[in-house]
Amino acid sequence: MxxxxxxxxxxxxxxxxxxxxxxxxxxxxxxxxxMIMDLPTISIFPILESNYTYIYLHSFTLLSIVPLFFDRRVxxxxxxxxxxxxxxxxxxxxxxxxxYFTEYxxxxxxxxxxxxxxxxxxxxEELLFFVTFPMASIFIYECVDYYIDxxxxxxxxxxxxxxxxxxxxxxxxxxxxxxxxxxxFGLTLVLLLMSQGDFVLNKREKSNxxxxxxxLLIPFCLVNGVLTGGFTTNPIVYYNIFEITGFRLVxxxxxxxxYNFILMYSLSTLYVFIKNKYK
Numbered sequence: 001m002x003x004x005x006x007x008x009x010x011x012x013x014x015x016x017x018x019x020x021x022x023x024x025x026x027x028x029x030x031x032x033x034x035m036i037m038d039l040p041t042i043s044i045f046p047i048l049e050s051n052y053t054y055i056y057l058h059s060f061t062l063l064s065i066v067p068l069f070f071d072r073r074v075x076x077x078x079x080x081x082x083x084x085x086x087x088x089x090x091x092x093x094x095x096x097x098x099x100y101f102t103e104y105x106x107x108x109x110x111x112x113x114x115x116x117x118x119x120x121x122x123x124x125e126e127l128l129f130f131v132t133f134p135m136a137s138i139f140i141y142e143c144v145d146y147y148i149d150x151x152x153x154x155x156x157x158x159x160x161x162x163x164x165x166x167x168x169x170x171x172x173x174x175x176x177x178x179x180x181x182x183x184x185f186g187l188t189l190v191l192l193l194m195s196q197g198d199f200v201l202n203k204r205e206k207s208n209x210x211x212x213x214x215x216l217l218i219p220f221c222l223v224n225g226v227l228t229g230g231f232t233t234n235p236i237v238y239y240n241i242f243e244i245t246g247f248r249l250v251x252x253x254x255x256x257x258x259y260n261f262i263l264m265y266s267l268s269t270l271y272v273f274i275k276n277k278y279k
Contacts, residue, residue, distance in 0.1 A: 028179045031242040033105045039251045042230045053113040054125035054236055057223050058132045064219070065139045074146050076139055079275065083138050086271035091130035094263060097183075098122055098130075106180050106243045113236040133223075134267050141212045141268055151207040160210060165192045168258070171245070180243045184258035191265050200269050209268045213261065220260055224252045 172185035229235030
């Protein structure tokens, strides 16, 4: 029994953390609502002052992958069945999360920048977010897998995971009363614990993921910068000050970086699992 626990300690601890996070999530006492609208902008672009701004972001995301979409070496078009199979369940989970947070005003959407079509209480553009951005992310993953031969060393991978785990744990402890903060910091810690060994991804796949994640930080900052008001008069997505830490990368809440990690890691893991099992 002791040997089994020692070999699978990360699974046990992850399971306990998940149960605790779910309990904290649904028993959270909301402290109030004060949406942050007045943020410093980087530069305002008149073309983004439109009801189609969020649609523009989807178009930009999809058009960025078109040049290599039919690249025979990457052959991404041949893997669409695996892409769709991995996106659907992840999207459903994140959409439910989104609906819950929108209902309880953890965040909200500025109707000046969306076309006004809602489903399940969410703008159509927000629902599309969980299709276009995951698809572009998996595309980058496949490009990294084919074009970048050099893997990150085991020491580098361990250093990234240990540092991020430590940061997540500290931030979760300090900001556990804020539901968005505690959710993303806690889930990041769970995923990092589950990533130990080859239980989820092997060394090559982990290296691909982290290189993809680093590459995606550039478009992430651009897209999230627009969504959070860095390039518009007002933010498209605004946040309840009582449910976030208040730390921002200019206009982007630090929680969004962790949220992006959770989405990308969950998606990549499921995609690699499905592809390896059914190809």
